[in-house]
Amino acid sequence: MSDAPVTLSQVAREAGVSLATASRAINGSATRSVRADLRERVLETARRLDYSPDPSAQAMARGRTSALGLVVHDIADPYFSTIAAGVARAAEREGLIVTLSSTEHSPERELAFVELARRQRSRAIILAGGRLGPDSGPDSGPAPGPLEAALSAFQAAGGRVALIGQPIGGLPVVEIANADGAADLARALHGLGYRRFAVLAGPAGHRTAADRTTGFTGALAELGAPVAPDDVLTCPFTRDGGYSAMRDLIERSGGAPDSLPELVFAVNDVMAVGAMAAVRDTGRNVPGDVAVAGFDDIHTLRDVSPGLTTVRIPLAEIGELATDLALGRSGQAGTPVHGEVVLRDSTPRRAG
Template identity: 65%
Template sequence: MVGPVTLSQVAQEAGVSIATASRAFNGSANRTVREDLRERVMVAAERLRYVPDSNAQAMARGRTTSLGLIVHDIADPFFSSIAAGVTIAAERADLAVTLASTQHDPLREPRIVEVLTRQRARAIVIAGGRRDDSEADAIMTQALADFRRSGGSVALIGQPLLGVDTVVIGNRDSSADLARALHARGYRRFAVLAGPTDHLTARDRFLGFSGALDELGSPVDPAVVITTAFTRDGGYEGMATLLRDGPPVELVFAVNDVMAVGAMAAARDAGIRVPDDVAVAGFDDIVTLRDVTPALSTVRVPLVDVGIAATELALSAPSSEPRLVHVPGAVVLRESTPRRG
């Protein structure tokens, strides 16, 4: 016999129909196979050394062995850290991860979900902060409802806005903790690279940081709150604008680490020394950025653990109400924000 053995050949050898042979291997939601026929199929398969296609088996049962992971930007190390955790948990469940990027376009999200629905993915994990866009959220909520009705399950990392299980990062409380820790180090004049105004994670981090400083009597001057892209280049452009047009400040808080790295690069290019001339802090504590010089003060979020938690949530038994898993951040002070005085 030339080439791999097919299911049709096994069925012919066993003297049964292809449909019966398929049900013997894959099972069926509404039809069973008599035990004597199942035994004939298994004996024929062993004699012909037939190896079932595991993906075909899963499709026959209604679900594949894939898990979809949707992120905003594959190149962003924030998402690569989360992807590492998702992959760990998926491998434990014998699932393969299908990675897709929205490229920061909220309209791509429901289209990706529709593709994963057609592919009958076992589950979907969606990572990244939401936008202040009720219309986009409504479209996404409907797409996820269709996926769940098809038998899939979903978990979100971010704001709990889509009616599904969600891992919620303590953005506002943790950024407030960071502000208090930096104030205790002697800083009084702060600037913020705040990200886009409609980005809810950026907004939460800005409001937590600025709210704590208000309470401490060191409010952030609106003239040094820079709205810019939630990316490394956004941090660079925001810092360049601040250095060119803003009043002098002691410390710049960027609402994520990659923006902070961009800000440090802009300072270097302008001949400004960090931290001697201006201090810089970020948020996330991305592992791949810990070798930045000077070492960056930030808020540590256990991103790999977040990815694991979201995947386990997506694969757990369904619940009548959306479940929330809250993950706090931890302030980490390093050389980019030394004590003053």
């Protein structure tokens, strides 16, 4: 008995159909269907002969593979890994395989992954996270930036697209109400008696960071507790960025407790954890010397001590929504997802 793999021609011959009919029955077709009785005969013959379809042939026949591409900035960041879990859960329900790419915050890598998904004829692609540059909003100028152009070309070739976090041109997006959530947090903290604030604002030009910063500072200004411009510190959108910015803030105070802000808001949770570490490493404590709040409510950070006050965003559910949107199964586009303020021990009520 030959060890050579069974070919599609052998299946067609054994089933008594043409090669084209066998191909359409097994691989599918973007334009033509096969009669039900013929399709069942071909499939039964393929099972009996232990025929293995060629994935590339299936993609060519159907026009798309069963792959869904997910592009994130940093898979080690719990924000993105939680979104990825939601995407994977929704993709599994649809019989799709998720291919995950991490850009390490490189716009060039992000663009390269989109081009790769187009060449590989992925069924859909999801981009998660904020970004810098001309593609960072719905009004990016008269000519689209390179990322918007690449995503539009992917759509034009038959693929589907969804974004998480912020819009790019008119592409479908599951947007997060970052400014509203930060404003709600500011009002809640003001209600606890805090009046002197600082903000670890992430990188300059990063839209998610900017929305959270302006939402927070704008609400405080309306409450009569404006944040001084010097107390809004730019830094990387990472744990180490939060650590360094907090160290700078402490060193600038000269060690005098009264010169520190009462509360420091970091525009994401991982930055807040870095800030809390910097407070400890300089011989101080949270919340005794300075209170700290974050944004996102990353589930892997819920056991930090003291518990971190934050804005809870349903990240896994957002991943599922984006997958449904990418596959044309959802009407969520244009409806921002709102967060919920969660008060914990890192921001106790101030006496008096």
